[in-house]
Amino acid sequence: MCGIFGFITRQGEGPEIARLRRLAWITQARGEHAFGLAWLNESGTIQTFKRPGPAQNYLGELERCRDAIIVVGHCRYATHGSPSDNRNNHPHPAGAGQFVHNGVVNNHEDLIERYGLRPQTQCDSEVLGLIMARCPGTINQRAAWAANQALGDLAVLAVWRKPARLLVARRGRPLHFGLAAHGYYFGSLPDGLPGRPQPVTDRTSRVLAYQDGELALVGQPIALGPGGADVGGAQYDHPNTLQNQEL
Numbered sequence: 001m002c003g004i005f006g007f008i009t010r011q012g013e014g015p016e017i018a019r020l021r022r023l024a025w026i027t028q029a030r031g032e033h034a035f036g037l038a039w040l041n042e043s044g045t046i047q048t049f050k051r052p053g054p055a056q057n058y059l060g061e062l063e064r065c066r067d068a069i070i071v072v073g074h075c076r077y078a079t080h081g082s083p084s085d086n087r088n089n090h091p092h093p094a095g096a097g098q099f100v101h102n103g104v105v106n107n108h109e110d111l112i113e114r115y116g117l118r119p120q121t122q123c124d125s126e127v128l129g130l131i132m133a134r135c136p137g138t139i140n141q142r143a144a145w146a147a148n149q150a151l152g153d154l155a156v157l158a159v160w161r162k163p164a165r166l167l168v169a170r171r172g173r174p175l176h177f178g179l180a181a182h183g184y185y186f187g188s189l190p191d192g193l194p195g196r197p198q199p200v201t202d203r204t205s206r207v208l209a210y211q212d213g214e215l216a217l218v219g220q221p222i223a224l225g226p227g228g229a230d231v232g233g234a235q236y237d238h239p240n241t242l243q244n245q246e247l
Contacts, residue, residue, distance in 0.1 A: 003030030
């Protein structure tokens with residue numbers, strides 16, 4: 001059981017740091033083994049921070065996200081890979097992006113063998129990013145395909161640049177959102193979210209993009225399958241089937 005939280009701007013303003021700190025503190029109830037962040041600032045640079053130990057030890061680091069247009073955070077309850085080896089902690093890379101994951105990829109060893117992956121950590125979550133980076137298509141198509149290979153419930157938040165994009169995916173694990181005047185906040189738990197928090201629609205994956213002062217949904221949400229099978233995977237075996245897009 002891990003916890004994730006996040007933010008995306010609506011008009012270019014950064015998050016409320018006090019709210020981010022509260023979300024991190026609340027999310028810590030779902031995992032105290034490690035804490036991590038990835039954020040995209042206005043200059044278009046993705047930065048990361050992760051350390052062993054509970055979120056309460058690192059709340060001051062959230063000050064670095066004051067001018068961020070996207071933030072994703074993780075409170076880890078370790079299942080695979082010691083948190084003392086910081087490489088095992090979240091966020092993990094997905095191509096040029098960074099993601100945080102709540103859940104267990106129960107078949108991660110099978111996926112490593114099946115796709116010839118070369119993980120750099122002992123964390124099962126890493127395989128999701130490795131699979132996404134090897135699949136053609138849009139970010140949402142890649143994410144949905146990767147999720148459908150993974151056996152186990154999940155919730156994922158991920159960030160990419162050029163343009164600024166936030167992936168929001170959920171299957172079984174809790175994930176909620178709340179709307180403030182300056183942006184959307186996300187959290188495994190509804191406590192601490194602004195407005196009237198609502199659950200993200202289950203078994204869906206979607207991408208929000210902020211560009212030229214506007215926030216928009218990219219394409220349509222994709223329905224996620226139960227996982228653990230090559231659901232729709234055959235069409236991705238051929239690079240020319242889908243429009244290739246930098247990940």
